[in-house]
Amino acid sequence: MSDSTRHTDTRERLLDAAEYLFAQRGVDATSLRHITAEAAANLASVNYHFGSKEALFRAVFARRIGPVNQERLERLDACERAAGQRPPELECVLEAFVAPALRLRLDPAHGGEHFMCLMGRLYTEPHGLKTVIFEQFREVFQRFTEALHRCLPDMSREVLFWRLFFTVGSMAHTMSAGAILEHFSQGHCDPADADKTIRYLTVFAAAGFGAALPESSGEST
Amino acid sequence: MSDSTRHTDTRERLLDAAEYLFAQRGVDATSLRHITAEAAANLASVNYHFGSKEALFRAVFARRIGPVNQERLERLDACERAAGQRPPELECVLEAFVAPALRLRLDPAHGGEHFMCLMGRLYTEPHGLKTVIFEQFREVFQRFTEALHRCLPDMSREVLFWRLFFTVGSMAHTMSAGAILEHFSQGHCDPADADKTIRYLTVFAAAGFGAALPESSGEST
DNA sequence: GTTTAATTTAAACATACGTTTGAATTATCG
């Protein structure tokens, strides 16, 4: 109704081309001329439809990030329903966080591996855009932090944050650098197998979360 | 002797400035004019001393990466000596891999957090430079893979590679995105405390490596 | 002190960038 049906497909073609090139070559290294050439559109069309390159980047992200975070929250809801009064299962919570992002690869309709790679890189890139985009993670972060706290009530906030941070690192690395693993493992590992990747990462992270607390620093064993 | 003593400190100033700015704003977003201004040197000095911006970037990296990987190998040697005939301790091996990189922050003489951040970002950045630089990781990767295989003889190559990959992801994320953790944890976590960070990451990764193998996919518990 | 090499400097190089403009074109609708 409002206006989403008015747009020509030029808009979508620009978003697709930008998503693809941003993922492949980086944001700074991708020029509007690359993008418009890839999209078979005029150079000025980016500024006409989006206003600026930065706004285009934001639009590329805004188009996809919502569904991912929504699915995370839905899966977390499912975990908590399944657990009833008891705290949710740790592995279930971690999978709820990790799977929607890692499964992007299988879903070309939601950007496929291009968007997944771009999203994984976002955590690390030095763009000021991060701050804007991380707003969208706030609710996810809060909900999952609370759930993990219920899973592991004896764990300090500090350790819990650190371990969630490590998990995000493993996930982001998998999203953006899967090709490196494929290369170094010489065919032993297949990052394109999303189900297996999710299972491996969930098991790894759950075990990491479950490790004995290293808080008392005196012990040496 | 050869030529390393001939160079003026302009060379070093350029390397320092480039390291700082590459880490802070990204490689593509940093211009030679930024670098030469920061270094109080002439614009042409980069091309005089290094030949090109890309060669400068390589030099920035080559200056620091050697000692880090050397220390990794030395620490791994120490692990293996301490274990004698038995396989080395898993945590010892992981710490040998992780600590030299995470301790960069404390060592301004080796680039401090600037180089650490830049190095952490390297895994993810889309530069073709990666391929050149990853050559320098090959020996480290091979030695640590072998050591881990001795620690965990029943683990398949596939799972072992995946878990090492997850560990690298956690480490790289810590190196390049520590500020995010500091922000989201609202003061609960302090990424500047290198010793604690190393301990937390080592414990997390060791537990992840030690998780029951998820290979037989039928089980559901 | 003179000569030779190494380094620094200012200026210009050609190219690429993001953005803007105003006319041409296409679609929308009365």
Next chain:
DNA sequence: CGATAATTCAAACGTATGTTTAAATTAAAC
């Protein structure tokens, strides 16, 4: 059909980029 709005287009804008050049300066060697 004619009028109005939306979109595309080629061209130019000013600015910034990495690199090169040739003269000026500094250091080294004899």
